[in-house]
Amino acid sequence: MDEEWSITRLAKASGVTVRTLRHYDAVGLLPADRLGAGGVRHYAAASVLRLQRILLLRDLGLGLSEIAAVVDEEKDAVEALRAHLTGLLAERRRVERLVRTVTATIAHLEGERDMALEDLFDGIDPARQAAHEAELVDRFGDGARQHIAESRRRTAGWDRARADEAVAEYEAVEDAAVELIEAGAAPDDPRAVELMDRQYRAVGAFWTPDRASFTGLGRMYADSPEFRARYDAKHPRLAEFLAAAMAAYAERRLD
Structure with missing residues (x-):
């Protein structure tokens, strides 16, 4: 080197x-x-x-x-890398199981093979999902349980294309937010507020937030280590920008 x-x-x-x-x-x-x-x-x-x-x-x-x-x-770079490798290998095994599950599910839906009910959930981490849901309840109270149930109802009939579309919309909003940050825009800039209208509609595909829950959702983006890591990967100010911009939007346009 x-x-x-x-x-x-x-x-x-x-x-x-x-x-x-x-x-x-x-x-x-x-x-x-x-x-x-x-x-x-x-x-x-x-x-x-x-x-x-x-x-x-x-x-x-x-x-x-x-x-x-x-x-x-x-202290020891080699030992540190070995520890990282152990974690990466475990994550790779989890993702490989998910790939097999999704591939088999597609084949099942297309009539190419039968699939046992238990196999539908192979590789899915219920503990991770439960942790996210518990965090929402902690932040927003019992009302969050209704949002979670609403989200499950709305997405129950989604196919892979619809799910990919929803993810792509979140990605597009995040990329546009990074452009605003790079341009020096403040979170309450009119352009940021308009972008958060798009964010609100993206969230609305799953559940309908009010002023408090939309503001709280933005704060969770900044405070949750898992969400924070995702946004830090795009821009070191993105998580805080989204949190502040969502709060500004909620204050101006939501009840």
């Missing part, structure tokens, strides 16, 4: 934006090893390996504060 990497080269190789690397430096997660001409950040080989560990942990669903605690305590 080369002895030193510029921030531009490191961003290109890792797929992380220059802005994100600057943020990691600012919060002390990945400090630059030196500043070159014009203030350009440069990173030594050890820092490049540290970034790899950061990204591995981020992919496992940890938030930035949790990642910092882990990498700061790691």
